[in-house]
Amino acid sequence: MKRMIIFCMLFFCSSMALTAAPHKIAKYKQLFKTIKLLETTVKDKDVELLHTPENPVDGCLFTAVTCFQKGTLKLQPENSQVNSTFTQTVKVLKRFTFSNPGKCESSCESYEKKTPKEFLKSFAKLIKQVIR
Numbered sequence: 171m172k173r174m175i176i177f178c179m180l181f182f183c184s185s186m187a188l189t190a191a192p193h194k195i196a197k198y199k200q201l202f203k204t205i206k207l208l209e210t211t212v213k214d215k216d217v218e219l220l221h222t223p224e225n226p227v228d229g230c231l232f233t234a235v236t237c238f239q240k241g242t243l244k245l246q247p248e249n250s251q252v253n254s255t256f257t258q259t260v261k262v263l264k265r266f267t268f269s270n271p272g273k274c275e276s277s278c279e280s281y282e283k284k285t286p287k288e289f290l291k292s293f294a295k296l297i298k299q300v301i302r
Contacts, residue, residue, distance in 0.1 A: 198301045201266055205294045208259045211252040212245050212286045219283035220244060222292045230274035231300065237278035238293045239264055245286050 220241040223234035242263045247256035284292070 195301060198297055201263070202294055202297045202301070204259055204262050205290055205297065208242075208245070208256070208263070209287060209290045209294070211248050211256050211259070212290060213248045214285050214287045217246055217286055218244055219285060220289045221278045221281040222284040222289045223278075223281045223296065224292050226274075226276075226296070230276055231296070233274040233276060233278070234296055235266070237281065238289075238296070239266065240278060241289055242293075245289075 221237055222241070223230075223237050226234040242260050245256075245260060247253045
């Protein structure tokens with residue numbers, strides 16, 4: 171009887187773990203689409219350059235995502251016609267959370283500064299890396 175209960179508990183726990191993973195992947199894919207949408211509406215000339223994490227090691231993913239979130243707050247829309255869509259898209263990126271803090275020695279300021287479009291391309295690349 172104990173073996174049956176343990177088996178059922180193990181089965182239940184493993185099925186819960188399997189259903190959680192696709193949800194996270196779907197969340198990251200939606201985030202990737204949101205970044206791509208933002209790339210087409212962001213102002214890229216005469217703007218502040220942003221600290222852009224590139225190829226962060228696994229322990230620094232949380233720091234890199236945090237840097238990207240801070241940077242998205244500094245982005246500006248290309249024109250007033252895309253302002254409302256742009257604002258909503260930035261809000262989506264701001265709410266995104268990455269739950270693995272890890273230990274990282276680098277800070278946002280240690281990364282090279284790049285244009286907003288290059289910044290967003292690097293953010294999309296990071297999210298694609300997380301999906302895999």
